[in-house]
Amino acid sequence: MYKNFTSQGLLNRQLRKLLLVMRLTAAILLLTFMQISASTRAQKVSIVEKNVPLERVLKEIRKQSGYNIIYDLSIVLDAKPVSINVNQVSVFEAVQKSLNNQALTFSLDGKTIVIKEKSVTEKLVDIIKAVDVKVSVRDSSGRPLPGANIYNKTINKMYTTDKNGDLVINDVPANGYILQISYLGFKGEEIFVDRKTVTYYITLKQSSSALEEVSVVSNGYQKISKERAAGAYAVITAKELAANPAVNIMARLEGQVAGVKFDVKNNSVQIRGVNNYSGGNGVPLIVVDGFPLMNPSDAATLTKQVAGNTFGNSIISNINIADIEQITFLKDASAASIWGSRAANGVIVIETKKGKKIAPSLNVGYTFGISKNPSIADLHWMNSAQYINLEQEMVDKGILVDPVATIAQDPSNAIYTPNNSEATEWMFRVKRGTATVAQRDAALAEIASRDGMKQIEDKLLQNAVNHQYNLSYSGGSESSTYYISGNYTKDIPVFKSNYGENAFVNANTSTDLFNKKVTLRALFNYQYSKSQYNAAATNALSISTTALRPYDLLQDANGNSIGRNVTITDALANKLVGQGYLPFTYNTLDELNLSNSIAKNNVLRMSAGLNGKIAKWLNADVSISNQRQFGSSYTLDDANSYAGRLLTNNFTPLVNGRAVPPSFAGGRYITYGNTSTETSIRGQLNSDFNIGGKHQFNVIAGAEIRETNSDNTSETRYGFNADTRTVATVNPTQQYPDIYGYGQSLGSNLSSLIAYRKRYLSYYSNASYSYHEKYFVTGSVRFDDATLLGVDRRKRAVPFWSVGLRWNANKEEFIKNTDWLNVLSVRATLGTAGVAPLTGTNVPILAITGTDPRTNQPVGNIDLPANSDLGWETTKMANLGVDFGFFKGRLNGSFDVYLKRTTRILGNFAFNPTYGWSNLNFNSGTLNGNGYEFSLNGEIIRAGKFSWKSILNFGYNNNKVTDQRYANNASSIAGTAATIEGMPLGATYVYRFAGLDNKGQSQIYDRNNKIINNTTNLTNAFTKEDLVYVGRRYAPYTAGFNHNFSYGQLELGVRFTGYFGHIFLKNAVTNYPNFAGTYSGVLGRQEELDNRWRQPGDEAKPDVIPGLTDVNFNSINRYRFSDALVRKADNIRFQQISLAYIVPQRFLPRNFVKSLSLSANVQNLGIVWRANKDGLDPEYINTGNFGSTTPTPSYVFGINATL
Incomplete structure (x- = not known):
């Protein structure tokens, strides 16, 4: 042998x-x-x-x-x-x-x-034994493909795989079977199976076109093949998220999903618009790995925002973006109603990555991002000379009054009289006779030559920088999988002395037991975040007492920081300091190190589940989830900080000509704490069976209970010593003598203590039936109840439901053999969802508001009366959709049209004040909505190694208020985003501008085109009909354009977004004097103020704002809210351009690096088209402070390797 x-x-x-x-x-x-x-x-x-x-x-x-x-x-x-x-x-x-x-x-x-x-x-x-054969269908990454179609050609029978992508065929004969396996978006396979092999592992490859839609959607309770789903879904995969390495998850998603608006600036997400008047309850439900993401406010949100870093790229997701496998957006009732009372605003289902039954792999990644230092020139402010000119005119016209003269008339007003600016002080010196005109002019010329804003850019602002590190390890065996990951992110925003950091740890495992009849799964997720907020930079660029004028400097020529008296005059401040008071000056640079707020947060999510097979067609699932959040923050006003010194001075009386500091002189230490927990337990039966190879049934039914608890505290300590970490003992109700010669109390040491507990009980079921994989009927029902105090149970516990139909027309005999049409499906759904009434209570709530100065006893009032009549806000939704695919996947898309109607909308209305409160919440409003969504993706060019693929998402959302009880008088709705019956939300009515008169003041028209001047007050006869409707504030049309070009291992992507059909009001007169009297503080700095009326004839010039002669509130307010300042807000933005390169395997160390990719990305490239002619950015309207500036371009570089 x-x-x-x-x-x-x-x-x-x-x-x-x-x-x-x-x-x-x-x-x-x-x-x-x-x-x-x-x-x-x-x-x-x-x-x-x-x-x-x-x-x-x-x-x-x-x-x-x-x-x-x-x-x-x-x-x-x-x-x-x-x-x-x-x-x-x-x-x-x-x-x-x-x-x-x-x-x-x-x-x-x-x-x-x-x-x-x-x-x-x-x-x-x-030959003689009977064998059951298992077919396990996976994609190329090892992920199960549930609902895959398996056709037995030998006996003409149809099967589908279960939720694990598996199918067991009983009693396979000796000659075996020929099976055809198909799945939407993947190439079909034909295999031969016989009883010589117990398990066949089939890996389906995606079709040659990467444009095929994602085939599996999740509603949080179950996974559904998209070709079986009747509802309106949208899916974003991990690959699509990775193509945009932005820190903020909303920046990655903006423009990617039709009908979903991501407002990065304001941290808000809307699915198909809002369903109420305030928008406050319009947040979609966020579900992570089957359970809603907890939020302390009991309304889960997609993102959190580090205080003070809003405009510094420090918006942080509640989960590690690198751990996300797939995000599913549930947009209509059929898709979302399984979540019942929390689904009216849509549901976002996030699935995190899990281990796969493959060899262990280690993935490491690093991302570095840097943003250009923003320029104050982008604010379009006046320069120093223009600002001084405005101050000079205000002094000449008596709008700015000399504080020295005011104090001379009544010395008791000295402590209440704010200080001059440096420029106006020279102007008043001439009036006092303490300086000559020549001296004034020379001083003002020197002041006008300064550029204080340049020092702000150098000393208070910086390039925003982000570092992100990711590490994951995953793998599995035939009976188990595991995944563990870690992430650390450090953000340094544009404002100095601010930062944010996050750390994530995530782990999950799944184990099959008892010959795979029982599956045990567990998940652990922990997030730690910390941020520091310092207001020095934001205050300097705001409109406040501590803001800086264009000529105010931070440092003198010798590099010494400059302090200024702002609340009292220099003369009085010097006198008081001489008597023993602490300095009253505010020093911006010093405040960078003296007044900081630190916030820390710990979030823990744990869940476990057990799934057991009862029969081939039935399994039971039990799961439990526990979420905990421990948050704390503190604000330390150092004894030397401006706030600390003012506090001490405020409680320092003058005794025998000398200041006597209080016993609690020193710093102030304010702490906040919150603890929130949520526990959910769910039991569910899942049934999936086929009758005769033609009739497929899928049914789930279950119940769950949930309890939320929250405790919130805040505490203020006085006399804090940073060296000894000690505080003073104070009596919160005692009247302490103050600088004004009176007495004040400090308020309560324990200023807030709030706790609540809520419990929820739900029953739910979802079922679907299909015939020949062509015709589908779906339905769901959910019954929700909750222990919300003050809500009558008959109105509290209500059912929510949905029904749906789907027809896969492309499987009909007269279509399925056509070469040019691959997918054609029609969907229709109808259902209801709701919003819980969270504002009711059956007992009055008493609020302690302070201490009576005469009796030293607490003072309180009824903050919220008993109100047991509140009920659900209920939204009914109907959806009709079509999915289509042409030319073997080269062109795919969908079109949906929908109707919505929300009834019993909660509103806060005026109430009889003699009862002790002025407003109450009632169910009263009705809102109708409608819209359509269009998504189209196609491979325009496919030639060898080169391809060009494009995606277009377009959505239209409209609404109309059909019942509301608010008073809509002209003065209350002019220029606002009002709620008006018969109009869309955000409807804007403004005054009809009739130009300026010969004194430079505003005039308006009434409905009869009669001119009304600024000295005429409007009566009740002037109504909404005298105003003009100019449009809505919220864009009804949204669009996203994506283009991807690839050649071999190199890929280039560009993304644009568009918002259309809305308007905005130009902020031309923010913080502009609107009365002819004393005025103090920092003025508005926008350049429009330099284009004001100065003399007769100026009213004929374009875009001239009202002048200061005889100015009054009517003139400024009517101009501010007139059609003269209405601008179209339509715009198209160039959001990003990205470049990615996958290093070929031949260049990598064999047996060490499995894959390596490099990426470079530029974001926020600016507006490429806008409808307004002023060059304004309608998404970042200038409100007079730095926070309203358009974000600067950011550059992100990444490297990712799999070992």
Whole structure:
């Protein structure tokens, strides 16, 4: 007998053993921690061969695994040709598959495999035994494909895989079956199965066009094949998220989903618009791995915002973006109604990455981002000379009054009289006779030559920088999977002395037990965040007492920081300091280190679940989730800070000509704390069965209970000593003498203590029926109840439901054989959802508001009366949709049209004040909505290695108020985003501007085109009909344009977004004097103020604003809210351009780096088109402070490797 023995050289063998030991050590350590089976120790093998000799396959297995394979060469040479397609399978499975349909068997002993011919008995058993064969369908990444269609050509029978992508075929005959496997978005496969192999692992590859839609959607309770879903879904995958490496998840998603608006500036998300008047309850429900994401306010939100870093790229997601596998947007009632009372505003379902049954892999990534330092020139402010000119005119016209003269008239007003600016002080010195005109002019010329804003850019602002590190380790075996990851992010925003940082740890595992009849899963997620907020920079650029004028400097010529008296005059401040008071000056640069707020937050999510198979068509699932949040923050006003000094001075009386500081002189230390928990328990039955190969039924039914608890506290300590960490003892109700000669109390030490508990009970069911995979009927129902105090149970516990139909027309005989049409489906749904009434209470709530100065006793009032009549806001929705695909996946898309109606909308209305409160909440409003969405993606060019793919998302959302009880008088709605019956939300009515009169003051028209001047007050006869409707504030049309160009391993992407159909009002007169009297503080700095009326004839000039002569409130207010300042807000933005490169495998170290990718990304490239002619950015309207500036371009670079 001739035998062939295959082995490796000694050096290679030792090296392979060393590598194997290293892998085993890493795997065993992790699996021990996560209680995972150690069966992953086997080497993984990947082979693709067709009709090749068995010997060739065995040699390849030996080469990849290092195993010794012993066999009789003659029996191997006589074996049938082998066709094999395996990816990252065990050596055992690879050998088993290679011996399919062969009269051979094998045994495994350590790292030695012995192949021999089957005995006569074994061959006989093969013929007579009855075998159940399992077919397991996966995608190329190892993810199960539930709902895959498997057609048995031999017996003309249709099957579908279960939620794990598996199918068991009973009693397979000796001659086997021929199966055709298909799945939307993937290439079909035809295989032969017989009872010689117990399990067939089938890997489906995506179709050649990457434009095929994602095939599986999740509603949080179950996964559904998209070709079976009747509802309106949209899916974003991890690959699409990775194409945009922005820190903020909303920046990654903006423009990617039709009908979903991501407002990055304001941290808000809307699915198909809002369903109430305030928009406050319009937040979609966020579901992560099957359970709603907890939020302390009991309304889950998609993002959180680090205080003070809003405009510094420090918006942080509640989960690690790198852990997200898929995001599903549930937009209509059929998709979302399974969530009942929290689904009226849509649902966002986030699935995090899980381990796969493949060899362990380690993924590491780093992202670095930097943004250009914003320029104050982008604010379009006046320069120093223009600002001084405005001040001079105000002094000349008596609008700015000399504080020295005011104090001289009544010395008791000295402590209440604010200080002059440096420029106006010189102007008043001439009036006092303490300076000459020449001295004034020389001083003002020097002041006008300054550029204080340049110092602000240098000393208070910086380039925003972000660092992000990601690490994950995952893998699995035949019976278990695991995934563990970590992330650290550090943000440095544009404002100095501010920062934010986050750390994430995520782990999950799944284990099959009892021959895969029971599956145990567990998840752990922890997030730690910390931020520091300092207001020095934002205050300097705002409109406040501590803001800086264009000529105010931060440092003098010698580099010394400059302090200014703002609340009292220099003369009085110097006098008081001489009497022992602390300095009254505000020093912006010093405040960078003296007044900081620190916030820390810990969020923990844990869940576990158990799924057991009761029958082939029925399984039960029990799961529990616990979420906890521990937050704390503190604000420290140092004893030397402006706030600390003012506090001490405020409680320092003057005794015998000397200041006597209080016992609690020093710093102030304010702490806040919150603890929130949420526990949910769910039990669910899942049924999936087929009758006759034509009738498919899918049913789930379950119940869940949920409890939320929250405790919030705040506390203020006085006399804080940073060195000794001690505080003073104070009496919160005692009247302490103050600087004004009166007495004040400090208020309560324990200023807030709030706790609540809410419990919820729900029953739900979802069912679907399909015939021949062509016709589908779906339905769901959910019954919600809650222990919300003050809400009558008859109105509190209500059912929500939905029904849906789907027709896959492309499977009809008259269509399915056409080459140009691949997908054509029609969907229709109808259903209801709701919003919980969270504002009711059956007992009055008493609020303690302070202390009576005469009795020193607490003072309180009824803050919220008993109100047991509140009920649900209920939204009814109807949706009709069409999905289509042409030319073998080259062009795909969908079109949806929908109707919505929300009734019993909560509103806050005026109430009889004699009862002790002025407003109450009532169910009173009705809002109708409608819209359509269009999504189209196509591969425009496919030529060799080059391709050009484009995606267009377009949405229209309209609404109309059909019932509301607010008073809509002209003065209350002019210029506002009003709620008016018969109009859309955000409807804007403004005054009809009739130009300026010859004194430079505003005039308006009434409905009869009669001119009304600024000295005429409007009566009740002036109504809404005298105003003019100019449009809505919120864009009804939204669009996203994506283009991706690829050549080989290189990919270039560009993204645009568009908003259309809305208007905005130009802020031309913000903080502009609107009365002819004393005026103080920092003025508005916008350049429009320099284009004001100065003399007769100026009223004929374009865009001239009212002048200061005889100015009054009517003139400024009517101009501010007139059609003279209305602008179209339509715009198209260039959001990003990205470049990614996947390094070819041949350039990577073999056996070490599996993949390596590099990326570069530029975001916020600016507006490419706008409808207004003023060059204004309608999404970032200038409100007079730095926060309203358009975000500057940011540059993001990333590297990602899989080991």
